[in-house]
Amino acid sequence: xxxxxxxxxxxxxxxxxxxxxxxxxxxxxxxxxxxxxxxxxxxxxxxxxxxxxxxxxxxxxxxxxxxxxxxxxxxxxxxxxxxxxxxxxxxxxxxxxxxxxxxxxxxxxxxxxxxx
Amino acid sequence: xxxxxxxxxxxxxxxxxxxxxxxxxxxxxxxxxxxxxxxxxxxxxxxxxxxxxxxxxxxxxxxxxxxxxxxxxxxxxxxxxxxxxxxxxxxxxxxxxxxxxxxxxxxxxxxxxx
Numbered sequence: 397x398x399x400x401x402x403x404x405x406x407x408x409x410x411x412x413x414x415x416x417x418x419x420x421x422x423x424x425x426x427x428x429x430x431x432x433x434x435x436x437x438x439x440x441x442x443x444x445x446x447x448x449x450x451x452x453x454x455x456x457x458x459x460x461x462x463x464x465x466x467x468x469x470x471x472x473x474x475x476x477x478x479x480x481x482x483x484x485x486x487x488x489x490x491x492x493x494x495x496x497x498x499x500x501x502x503x504x505x506x507x508x509x510x511x512x
Numbered sequence: 513x514x515x516x517x518x519x520x521x522x523x524x525x526x527x528x529x530x531x532x533x534x535x536x537x538x539x540x541x542x543x544x545x546x547x548x549x550x551x552x553x554x555x556x557x558x559x560x561x562x563x564x565x566x567x568x569x570x571x572x573x574x575x576x577x578x579x580x581x582x583x584x585x586x587x588x589x590x591x592x593x594x595x596x597x598x599x600x601x602x603x604x605x606x607x608x609x610x611x612x613x614x615x616x617x618x619x620x621x622x623x624x625x626x
Contacts, residue, residue, distance in 0.1 A: 400554075429612065440516070441555075441603070441617040448612070487554050497568045498607070499545060500615065502554030 398423045398490050402503035409478045410511050417473045417506045419488030427493040430464065430471045431500070435485040444486070447471065449493075478510045516618035518604050524624045525594055532590045533621045537606030544587050545615065546579060548572065549601040561587060594625045
């Protein structure tokens with residue numbers, strides 16, 4: 397079974413600054429996907445960024461980038477130029493790529509507060 | 513494309529009552545998932561449908577829980593004889609065919625059992 401751990405329950409950052417959210421996972425799989433999802437208050441979860449394990453290059457999406465360290469089983473999210481709208485719960489998630497169901501295993505989440 | 517919709521958004525029920533939630537996935541999405549999210553935690557997988565077939569169920573899905581997806585369209589999740597421990601947010605997600613396809617989540621149904 398896979399486990400995903402987010403060791404930072406809460407974080408805060410000043411607007412326009414950079415913040416990094418940590419995530420580690422445990423799996424015996426070699427092929428898988430990792431995700432960061434954002435869940436704003438009272439709104440649905442949306443995908444922020446995705447990383448395929450077979451790709452060495454770290455994924456980037458505008459102000460969001462990841463640091464994927466496969467050997468260390470680490471997958472951190474960096475948010476640059478933080479904006480007030482980035483305030484949300486952030487969940488790291490794991491998905492096996494060879495499973496027909498492709499269900500997600502989530503970490504416990506990190507609550508991010510962006511301060512003006 | 514109006515996204516994944518869930519109904520109701522909130523439900524308060526007395527312990528012992530039955531409740532039913534509905535999820536309407538994005539059209540053409542053949543896969544549908546139910547997750548449960550307790551306060552301050554990440555979502556946990558409950559069950560998965562491919563079209564109308566329920567292909568996987570978590571051990572979290574006790575005998576009091578049942579899910580259906582008739583005709584491979586909308587899905588319902590029923591909880592019988594609710595307990596206070598069932599209080600949680602119930603999330604539905606759908607995804608189109610393809611291993612790498614992304615999942616789209618609904619806003620969830622928040623259940624409070626009093």
